[in-house]
Amino acid sequence: MEFQFPSTPLLLSFLLFVFMVFRIAKKTRSKTTSPKLPPGPWKLPLIGNMHQLAVSGSLPHHTLREMAGKYGPLMHLKLGEVSTIIVTSAEIAKEVLKTNDLIFAERPFLLASRILSYDSTNIVFSPYGDYWRQMRKICVMELLSSKRVQTFQGIREEEVSNLIRSISQEGELPINLSKKIYSLTFGIVGRAAFGKKSKYQEELISIVEEAMALAAGFNVVDMYPSVKLLEVITGFRRKLEEMSKKLDQVLESTVREHKERKKAESGKGEAEGEDLVDVLLRIQKQGDLEFPLTDDNIKAVLLDIITAGSETSSTIVEWAMSELLKNPQLLKRAQDEVRDVFDKKGNVDETGLRELKYLNSIVKETLRLHPSAPLLVPRESSEKCIVSGYEIPAKTKVIVNAWAIGRDPTYWTEAEKFDPERFIDSEVDYKGTDFEYIPFGAGRRICPGMSFALPNMELPLAQLLYHFDWKLPNGMKHEELDMEERFGLTVRRKHDLYLILIPYNHLSPDN
Numbered sequence: 001m002e003f004q005f006p007s008t009p010l011l012l013s014f015l016l017f018v019f020m021v022f023r024i025a026k027k028t029r030s031k032t033t034s035p036k037l038p039p040g041p042w043k044l045p046l047i048g049n050m051h052q053l054a055v056s057g058s059l060p061h062h063t064l065r066e067m068a069g070k071y072g073p074l075m076h077l078k079l080g081e082v083s084t085i086i087v088t089s090a091e092i093a094k095e096v097l098k099t100n101d102l103i104f105a106e107r108p109f110l111l112a113s114r115i116l117s118y119d120s121t122n123i124v125f126s127p128y129g130d131y132w133r134q135m136r137k138i139c140v141m142e143l144l145s146s147k148r149v150q151t152f153q154g155i156r157e158e159e160v161s162n163l164i165r166s167i168s169q170e171g172e173l174p175i176n177l178s179k180k181i182y183s184l185t186f187g188i189v190g191r192a193a194f195g196k197k198s199k200y201q202e203e204l205i206s207i208v209e210e211a212m213a214l215a216a217g218f219n220v221v222d223m224y225p226s227v228k229l230l231e232v233i234t235g236f237r238r239k240l241e242e243m244s245k246k247l248d249q250v251l252e253s254t255v256r257e258h259k260e261r262k263k264a265e266s267g268k269g270e271a272e273g274e275d276l277v278d279v280l281l282r283i284q285k286q287g288d289l290e291f292p293l294t295d296d297n298i299k300a301v302l303l304d305i306i307t308a309g310s311e312t313s314s315t316i317v318e319w320a321m322s323e324l325l326k327n328p329q330l331l332k333r334a335q336d337e338v339r340d341v342f343d344k345k346g347n348v349d350e351t352g353l354r355e356l357k358y359l360n361s362i363v364k365e366t367l368r369l370h371p372s373a374p375l376l377v378p379r380e381s382s383e384k385c386i387v388s389g390y391e392i393p394a395k396t397k398v399i400v401n402a403w404a405i406g407r408d409p410t411y412w413t414e415a416e417k418f419d420p421e422r423f424i425d426s427e428v429d430y431k432g433t434d435f436e437y438i439p440f441g442a443g444r445r446i447c448p449g450m451s452f453a454l455p456n457m458e459l460p461l462a463q464l465l466y467h468f469d470w471k472l473p474n475g476m477k478h479e480e481l482d483m484e485e486r487f488g489l490t491v492r493r494k495h496d497l498y499l500i501l502i503p504y505n506h507l508s509p510d511n
Helices: 006-021 022-030 050-054 060-071 090-099 113-117 131-143 147-152 155-169 177-194 201-215 228-235 237-264 274-287 295-326 328-342 350-355 355-371 402-406 452-468
Strands: 074-079 083-087 385-387 390-392 397-400 468-470 499-504
Touching: 006 295, 006 397, 050 074, 050 295, 060 074, 060 083, 060 402, 074 201, 083 090, 090 385, 113 201, 113 228, 113 237, 131 155, 131 274, 131 295, 147 452, 155 177, 155 350, 177 201, 177 228, 177 274, 177 295, 177 350, 177 452, 201 237, 228 237, 237 295, 237 328, 274 295, 295 452, 328 350, 328 355, 328 452, 350 355, 355 402, 355 452, 452 468
Parallel strands: 083 397
Antiparallel strands: 074 083, 385 390, 468 499
8 A cells, every 4th residue: 555654763753743642532522323334344533444454465446445345335434534435336436436526526635735836826726716617628628728738639649659679779779668758748738738849848747757756655745634743743834845945946937938939929829739838828818817927826827737738648558458468359459450541541640530430439448447447536425415415524535446346347347457459439438427437527527638749649659550560578478477467646557568579561660
C-alpha cells in the first residue's frame, strides 16, 4: 500500500503527534449518538484503519477492492481523523456522482494540491463554486473544445511521425517504448500548450514526474489536517514548496515569453493557430470575467493540462501495447485492420481513425482494465446525505474505485480478461452515463479533457501497429510478460515496456 509516513529519525516526533491527536479520539468517543455509517473494518483509536491499509502489501485500488468484498460496495474507513467512504459498485457510484452529485462536488483538503496548484486555483482541485464554474467553462468552451482540439491535429501527426522515424532507426536493439510514448504525449501536449516544442521540455518532464510521485498515495499529513505541525516535522511541506518553486520558474518563464511576443505583435490582429497560453492571455486581457484571471491562475490551469494530458494518454497507450503483446492473436487482428485501412496511403492520419473499429475497442477495453486514475480524484460531501440507506456526514471524503468497478463480474463477462470484442457494437461509453465504466469519472466534475486525450491515444497506437511488427526481447514468450502496476496519481507499468521492432514493408523514409 502506498503510504507516505515520517522517516525513522522522525519516529519520536510522529509519536508526539499521535499523543497530540489523542484529544481528537477522546472527543469522538464522548459523543452519545453516532450516524448510521456504512459497514467497514474495525477501527483503532487515533489511527482508524490506517494500519490495515499500510500493512496489506498491495496497491491501494487492489486492497480496497478486497476489503469491499468483505464489507460491501459502500464501505466506511477512518484514515487518521478523516472519515472516508469507498465506493465499489456502479449503482452506488451513480448515487454519489449523479443523484447526489451537487453534494459530492467538493474536494477534500490535500496539501499537495494547495501548494503545487497555486492554492488549488486549477480546475481539478478547485473548491466547488463560482470560480470553479468559470474556469471549467473556459476549459470546455475555449481550451479543450472539439474545434480547438481539431486545430492540434497537425501537431499530433507531426510528433507521432517523428516518433516513428526515430524508433525505426533503433535496429534490432530493444527500445524502451514506455519512455518513448511518454516523451511523445508530453511533446504533443507541450506544443498544444506552448505553441512549439518547449526548450524546457526535458526539465519539465523531470519536474512533473517528481511532483506526481511526491503527491501520490495516501499521505499522513492529509489524514490529520488539523495538526499543522505534522506538515513541518515530516518535511512534506518543505518538499512541496521546493517542487512548486521549480515548476513555477518554468511556467512563469513560458507565460512571460508569450506576453513579450504578444506585445511585439501588437496591432497585427488576432493570430491564427493560438496555443493554450495565447488563449488564456487573450481571455485575461479581455477583462470581462467575474474573477479576473491572474498569471497564477493561468499557470495552475496549464499544469492541469500538462500533467493530466500527458499522463493519461501515455499510460493508456503503454497498457494497450502491453495487452496486445500479451495476446498475439489480438495484436495481429489490430495490425490487419490498421494496414487494411491505410496501406494505400502508406501512413496513418487522423482522418481514417474513425474506420478503425477494432482499434477503438482496444482503447476502450484498455480504459476499462487499466484506467489511468484507478481511484477517481477524491470528493467530499458538503452536507449530510443518505446513500444506499446509510447516513454520510458532511465533510466525509469519498473515493470511487473506478478500477474495481471496471472489473466487476456483475457487469462484465470474464471481467479480468482483455477482450476488445466486448465493445464492438456496444453502446457502453466513457462519457459518464454508464456507471459500470467511468475511467474519466462522471457528474459535473467529470474530466473535461476527453476529446483532447483520445486522439493522443488512438493516433500513436495506430501508427505503432501500422509501421512495425513487435516482439519481446531476450526470447521472452508472450505469456511471460509481467503486468505489474506502479501506483501513483496514475497507474503505469511497474517495469518499463521494452520491445524489439520489425519494420513493416510499407515503411517509407518520409514517414
